[in-house]
Amino acid sequence: MSNHYSSIGFRIATDDDIEALVDQHILQGAGREVKTPDSHYVEYLLPGGEQLTLPFDEQGRIIDLHPHYRGQGRMTARLEKVLTRDQLPLELSYFAWANPKAGLVGEEARGDYPFLFEVPEYGPMRRLQSLPQTVSVQIAAFAYELSCYADEAEYQAANDPDMPMTVESFIPTGLFADPDGGGEPRAEAMLSGRVLACERKTNAYSGQDYWALLVKTLGGTIDVVSAPQTVDGHPQVGGICKGVFWLSGQFVSD
Numbered sequence: 001m002s003n004h005y006s007s008i009g010f011r012i013a014t015d016d017d018i019e020a021l022v023d024q025h026i027l028q029g030a031g032r033e034v035k036t037p038d039s040h041y042v043e044y045l046l047p048g049g050e051q052l053t054l055p056f057d058e059q060g061r062i063i064d065l066h067p068h069y070r071g072q073g074r075m076t077a078r079l080e081k082v083l084t085r086d087q088l089p090l091e092l093s094y095f096a097w098a099n100p101k102a103g104l105v106g107e108e109a110r111g112d113y114p115f116l117f118e119v120p121e122y123g124p125m126r127r128l129q130s131l132p133q134t135v136s137v138q139i140a141a142f143a144y145e146l147s148c149y150a151d152e153a154e155y156q157a158a159n160d161p162d163m164p165m166t167v168e169s170f171i172p173t174g175l176f177a178d179p180d181g182g183g184e185p186r187a188e189a190m191l192s193g194r195v196l197a198c199e200r201k202t203n204a205y206s207g208q209d210y211w212a213l214l215v216k217t218l219g220g221t222i223d224v225v226s227a228p229q230t231v232d233g234h235p236q237v238g239g240i241c242k243g244v245f246w247l248s249g250q251f252v253s254d
Helices: 015-024 122-126 152-158
Strands: 032-036 039-045 050-055 066-069 075-084 092-098 113-119 133-149 169-171 188-202 209-217 220-226 240-252
Touching: 066 133, 066 240, 075 220, 113 169, 133 152, 133 188, 152 240, 188 220, 220 240
Parallel strands: 113 240, 133 220
Antiparallel strands: 032 039, 039 050, 050 066, 075 092, 075 133, 092 113, 133 240, 169 188, 188 209, 188 240, 209 220
C-alpha cells in the first residue's frame, strides 16, 4: 500500500517500521541533529534527495516522522499565516499565495492562488515571525494518485468534461474543508503541469524505486514524487501529468 513514505522509496507502513528505521539507522549517527531555543529535531537526508525529519518534544520523545524530497522545483510564495495542530504543536503549516504580483495593490497583488504546505524544518520555520513575507520555496508534491500523458493532445482527450483542467493548473483542494463538519484545512492539492524532467530513482536505504518529476505548473515548478504503483501511464519529459497530492515545502535561498 502506498503512502507518503513509499512516494520516496521508504518501506514504512507500521509503527514497528518507524521504530526499526529510527533505532537502527537515524539515531546511530546517520542523521544531523539540530537544537535551537524552540526546537529539537534530527534530519536524515539520503543522496537522492529523500529526507526524513524527526522532531522531539520537551521530554525527548519523537512526535512525528516528516518525509520530504529535496528537488529543483522553485516557487515564489507570499507567506501569510502559520497554522499548528493542538495535539502536535511542532507540526507547522503555512498558508501562502503562489507567485505574488509586484507592483499591484489589493487582492490582485496576493498571487495566483492560495495554498497550504507543511514544513519539516521546525526550527528555522518557527523563527520566521514577521508575516506576511515573500520567500522562495521548494515544494514536494507526494502523489495520492498520478496520471501521465505523452503529450497535450492525449491529456486533453482524457480531460474530465465536467471538471476540465488546463495543462498548467493548481487547485488547493485542502482549503475546501467544511468547517461545519469539523474539517481542518489540509496541505493538499490537485494539479497538472508539463514534465520538465523525470527519473525512476532508487532509495539507497530501502532499495525501493520511486518516480521523481520536475513539473511546471501554474505559479512555478514543483517536485512530484510517487510510488510506481500509484502512477497511471508512463512519465516522460515533454509529457503532461495530473494528480492529487500532499504538499511539503522548504525555504531555499538561491
